[in-house]
Amino acid sequence: MEKKIYLDNAATTKTRPEVVEAMLPYFSDMYGNPSSVYEFAAQNKKAIDEARLIIANALGADNSEVYFTASGTEADNWALIATAEAYEAKGNHIITSKVEHHGILHTCEYLQKRGFEVTYIDVDENGVIKLEQLEKAIRPSTILISIMFANNEIGTIQPIKEIGEIAKKHKVLFHTDAVQAFGQLDINVKDLGIDMLSASAHKLNGPKGIGFLYIRKGIRIRSLIHGGAQERGRRAGTENVPYIVGFGKAVQLAMDTRDERVKKEIELREHLIKRILTEIPYTRLNGHRKNRLPNNTNFSFQFIEGESLLIMLDMKNICASSGSACTSGSLDPSHVLLAIGLPHEIAHGSLRLTLSHENTMDEIDYTVDSIKEVVDKLRKMSPLYEDFVRRR
Amino acid sequence: MYTKKVMDHFSNPRNMGEIENPSGVGTVGNAKCGDIMRMYLDIDDDGIIQDVKFKTFGCGAAIATSSIATELVKGKTVQDALKVTNKAVVDALDGLPPVKVHCSLLAEEAIHAALWDYAEKNGIKIEGLEKPKDDIHEEEEDVTESY
Numbered sequence: 125m126e127k128k129i130y131l132d133n134a135a136t137t138k139t140r141p142e143v144v145e146a147m148l149p150y151f152s153d154m155y156g157n158p159s160s161v162y163e164f165a166a167q168n169k170k171a172i173d174e175a176r177l178i179i180a181n182a183l184g185a186d187n188s189e190v191y192f193t194a195s196g197t198e199a200d201n202w203a204l205i206a207t208a209e210a211y212e213a214k215g216n217h218i219i220t221s222k223v224e225h226h227g228i229l230h231t232c233e234y235l236q237k238r239g240f241e242v243t244y245i246d247v248d249e250n251g252v253i254k255l256e257q258l259e260k261a262i263r264p265s266t267i268l269i270s271i272m273f274a275n276n277e278i279g280t281i282q283p284i285k286e287i288g289e290i291a292k293k294h295k296v297l298f299h300t301d302a303v304q305a306f307g308q309l310d311i312n313v314k315d316l317g318i319d320m321l322s323a324s325a326h327k328l329n330g331p332k333g334i335g336f337l338y339i340r341k342g343i344r345i346r347s348l349i350h351g352g353a354q355e356r357g358r359r360a361g362t363e364n365v366p367y368i369v370g371f372g373k374a375v376q377l378a379m380d381t382r383d384e385r386v387k388k389e390i391e392l393r394e395h396l397i398k399r400i401l402t403e404i405p406y407t408r409l410n411g412h413r414k415n416r417l418p419n420n421t422n423f424s425f426q427f428i429e430g431e432s433l434l435i436m437l438d439m440k441n442i443c444a445s446s447g448s449a450c451t452s453g454s455l456d457p458s459h460v461l462l463a464i465g466l467p468h469e470i471a472h473g474s475l476r477l478t479l480s481h482e483n484t485m486d487e488i489d490y491t492v493d494s495i496k497e498v499v500d501k502l503r504k505m506s507p508l509y510e511d512f513v514r515r516r
Numbered sequence: 517m518y519t520k521k522v523m524d525h526f527s528n529p530r531n532m533g534e535i536e537n538p539s540g541v542g543t544v545g546n547a548k549c550g551d552i553m554r555m556y557l558d559i560d561d562d563g564i565i566q567d568v569k570f571k572t573f574g575c576g577a578a579i580a581t582s583s584i585a586t587e588l589v590k591g592k593t594v595q596d597a598l599k600v601t602n603k604a605v606v607d608a609l610d611g612l613p614p615v616k617v618h619c620s621l622l623a624e625e626a627i628h629a630a631l632w633d634y635a636e637k638n639g640i641k642i643e644g645l646e647k648p649k650d651d652i653h654e655e656e657e658d659v660t661e662s663y
């Protein structure tokens with residue numbers, strides 16, 4: 125296919141033209157600083173308020189509970205570090221899972237170096253966290269539970285409501301990294317008992333470089349950046365007006381189109397999964413079969429390595445990603461794939477394809493045909509496959 | 517990320533396959549780390565490598581280094597093949613990204629392992645050839661921590 129087929133929407137998405145259009149005036153026409161008093165700047169303050177309200181409504185939150193950040197990772201860092209500092213007197217124990225994004229895991233490691241204790245909860249073979257283990261891990265010194273809404277690699281959706289109930293029962297704060305879920309899944313922070321939630325615009329057809337942290341009213345949390353009164357004094361610095369406006373627009377469009385988008389993505393996803401699993405032998409689907417993000421697929425192809433698979437697909441104009449070590453610069457494959465119990469060599473041969481509403485059935489069919497060809501080529505090169513055939 | 521040469525050898529690997537009843541065969545690396553390389557050598561009575569084939573499980577760089585290594589040793593004497601270093605492999609590919617240099621070490625090791633097998637089968641000693649390590653990754657340094 126001449127045209128590029130983009131199947132890496134969990135990495136980032138295309139910014140919608142309507143979003144770009146909404147952002148543009150705020151660069152060179154309405155460039156005033158929202159903190160200024162004159163009318164020229166006041167409209168920018170209004171634009172920020174509107175975007176904040178759209179996001180708050182999408183979460184079932186109050187607009188005073190949404191704080192803009194520069195990324196989902198920044199929101200994750202803030203939620204963990206600032207909660208740890210604010211509640212240090214109560215305790216020094218944090219609970220998270222083994223399948224979190226590095227925005228959480230590396231922040232936890234940082235906190236451990238500063239004397240905090242962190243428990244990493246296991247997941248089952250589908251990537252669902254073990255609720256019993258979570259509840260048992262709670263101690264009097266536990267101050268925070270941070271469990272992602274849905275996994276970025278294998279798409280598994282966590283039992284967020286149940287976690288919220290456990291957290292409430294034990295009077296522990298509950299933060300969720302919803303970077304992959306926001307815009308795709310129905311999220312109501314009040315119904316789900318979520319105290320803090322991180323999200324990012326560029327995963328839902330908004331611009332890169334803007335995210336937010338929802339902080340429930342009444343939660344003591346340290347300011348992230350000290351300075352002016354922006355973001356209620358909790359994250360100082362002149363607001364990124366065009367990006368905030370773009371984020372608001374992207375969320376509005378995501379909410380308006382969610383039902384039809386999700387329906388189409390699931391249709392494409394199921395077709396993709398069915399064809400791959402029936403037409404390519406020695407292949408498995410990673411993540412929960414049903415309870416997964418509408419646009420996520422993740423496969424392991426035995427006897428081959430993910431990076432070579434990605435490069436060969438790139439030659440066929442297909443953009444995808446892998447949990448292989450060779451794509452991360454370390455020797456270990458994806459921590460998520462290891463956490464669901466895959467042996468290293470199977471984890472190395474993984475392929476993540478994450479769809480968007482813009483993909484077509486033709487693209488999916490072309491992709492499956494290409495994967496079949498490439499997997500076959502790489503298996504013929506593989507000493508592991510040679511050994512397997514000999515033993516058979 | 518990769519040079520044209522690497523991409524060429526990756527997309528059109530030279531000497532990929534197996535040799536029936538090889539003079540020597542060596543397999544190095546491990547699946548845990550994500551690369552395994554196997555080299556087959558066909559060496560004649562004068563100690564000249566007449567044919568060489570490879571099979572590799574690994575990334576683009578691992579496949580490309582295997583392919584170029586087969587070209588570098590084909591037609592050479594056992595002694596000259598021994599002189600093919602990982603640096604020669606990297607140079608022949610016009611360079612490799614730093615994180616992929618270990619793949620070239622693997623290629624050197626794979627040749628040595630196949631030569632060792634050949635020497636053992638024939639009860640000869642090859643000057644300058646040491647017994648190959650089981651896993652070349654064991655001595656690799658940890659990724660630098662950044663806090």
